[in-house]
Amino acid sequence: MAGRRRELYALCSKYDVIIVEDDPYWYLQFPSSTNSERVFTPQSSKWKSSGYDFLDSLVPSYINIDTDGRVLRLDTFSKTVAPGCRLGWITGQPDLIERILRLTETSTQQPSGFVQSMIAELIIGPQADDVDPGKGPSNGKGWSTAGWVRWLEGLRGNYERRMNDMCRVLDTGRELLKVGRRSSLSNLSLDSDDEWAVVQTTTAYSFDWPVGGMFVWVKMHFETHPLINKVSGARLSRALWIFWTIKPYLVLVSPGLIFSPTDEIRNKDGYKFFRLCFAACDEKEIEPISHRFVDAVNDFWKIKSVKKIDDLLEEAGTSVEQRAGEADMAKLASFMGPC
Structure with missing residues (x-):
């Protein structure tokens, strides 16, 4: 898998093709369905570590091998928080991100403000209230990145x-059994009652x-x-x-x-x-x-x-x-x- 990604990247680099990596289920990879040779670690695959063992165990993103600045990676909270949580983020080189920002300012503008505030409070934590300083949890913190990654690992499991x-x-249930009767081939007598039981799979x-x-x-x-x-x-x-x-x-x-x-x-x-x-x-x-x-x-x-x-x-x-x-x-x- 890693070798194929490098080959595809080299081809896109040769013909100057932008790679848009839209992978909303990237965090939900199943080790039990994955061959051992496709399980990655920073040591075995020579990828730069993210600092989290769970993320390092996943099939690497094209971002990991992007040396030209031609990869735009799309991620979303909708598959891991709630179906209606239409909020995501884009990772890419600054010049591409700046162009996308200018386009969204005159088209889609911002995602739902309610969803933004919900995700911000979930990960960053509630902000202090000048009127009521005691508002929110005692430590005033949210999940942080470590808590978010832990949630993803549990959801994947x-x-x-x-x-x-x-x-x-x-x-x-893939194969259905069909049982029938067939006359014996060892007895050619037309008046014989001998039959074989035949079992076929469909x-x-x-x-x-x-x-x-x-x-x-x-x-x-x-x-x-x-x-x-x-x-x-x-x-x-x-x-x-x-x-x-x-x-x-x-x-x-x-x-x-x-x-x-x-x-x-x-x-x-x-x-x-x-x-x-x-x-x-x-x-x-x-x-x-x-x-x-x-x-x-x-x-x-x-x-x-x-x-x-x-x-x-x-x-x-x-x-x-x-x-x-x-x-x-x-x-x-x-x-x-x-x-």
Whole structure:
């Protein structure tokens, strides 16, 4: 990974390309999903230490190797404090930052003042009140940078546990077992009752264990569904999305179609993918919800009636939105944009 970053940087340097490193989930990297050779320390990777072991253990930023001043790194509090905390910061060389500042003065101006004050008090601490000097904590301090890094490390650990819980369950449901009967090949008698029991496996979906963030991307293999020769993959995808939301499953996931940047991608591959968010529900509910997700896939692959698919598609629209508001609905979906 470090070598590839240096190669990409060298290429951008050769052709004078600015690198915008937008990495909101950088702090949420999972060691359990990371190969040992990708775990970094200042000693092993020759990066300059940040002074915090947790930050030094993460895959280095392009800022670490920026010798030309061509990297702009974007960070945000929205993924680590609260979804509505739309506040971030940009790291880069002074000349680039100055140009960005001038542009924002005549366009977006400042982020929310309320969010700025909340984050400032959280990290820096409440300011002394001239009228009431006793206002705020006794030491008048906030988390400081060390406390902020400690919070990030704890949050990463919490999300990593959730990811492991979800992926372990998903691993059990990738392959579906199909049991059938086949006449014995060793007995060619036409009136023989001898048969073999045949067990076949069918891949319903595949996924990679995420190395960071708060999502698991699942690719459905609709080409293995019994109705694929009668119902298009896109219609099966829509029907499955609805099927997840009915009882006893009650799981709401994000369809890949909403993340497809073009119609070509949407029609070719977008419908095959679904995004599951393991940060959107209580940690203790991750395993039960994941089991319901898997059970729904298993039962959906047992559907052999085109009419059943048509009936599910007729339920699309208001009925799905109504069920999405049910108290028992497990919301593994996050519709707050593609990031």
